[in-house]
Amino acid sequence: MQFASVRVITDDVARLVEFYERATGLEARWLAEQFAELVGPSCTLAIGGAQTMALFSPGAAVPESNRSAILEFLVEDVDREHKRLTGLAPVPEVVQEPTTMPWGNRSLLVRDPDGNLVNFFAPLTGEARARLAR
Template sequence: MRFASVRVITSDVARLAEFYERATGIEARWLAEQFAELPGESCTLAIGSAQTMALFSAGAAVPESNRTVILEFLVEDVDREYDRLTGLAPEIVQKPTTMPWGNRSLLFRDPDGNLVNFFAPATDEARARFAR
């Protein structure tokens, strides 16, 4: 089994795709008007319209209501990303902070209120975990 993607359901695919293009530098691939993907090195961020849930015959995903999942991106320099994202991200939740497990972390919200973590290993032990 291979973990392939995370999908965010939104009421405005274009707005969210543009935000993530600017935040990550990854260009979105548009597979349909209501569905875009940002293909990362290890996982794809998929962005789907709330309309796509009808194709599954389910209304289980509700846009702009997530308060449990964090979308995490490994970056080179958290502090540089903080400077770049200030003004782009609607809300900075936590300025760059070194966490007890050795990662330097920046938490912010995307335009739908989803929590995003840009992080980088900051200790030798944390770097060793990501060297695998």
């Protein structure tokens, strides 16, 4: 089995796609008016409108209700990303300023426009880098 993607359901696909394009530097691939993908080297972030779920499973996904999952992006320099992201308009809500975590990663936690948690992180220690080696 291969983990292929994460899909976020939203009431405003264009707004969320624009945020992730600006936050990641990836260009979205629009497959339908209510569905786009940002394809990265290791995973795909899919963004779908609430209507895409209503077609098959009404009520199965509730936009803007996530409070537990975190979308994580590996970056080269967390502090540089913090400076870049806080220069965007609108500025994303910063939940955690750049912090070195006990497991050896430097981490910046923000919220996307729907309130989903997004972590930009970089391994600092040799052990942390080894965990990410595939």
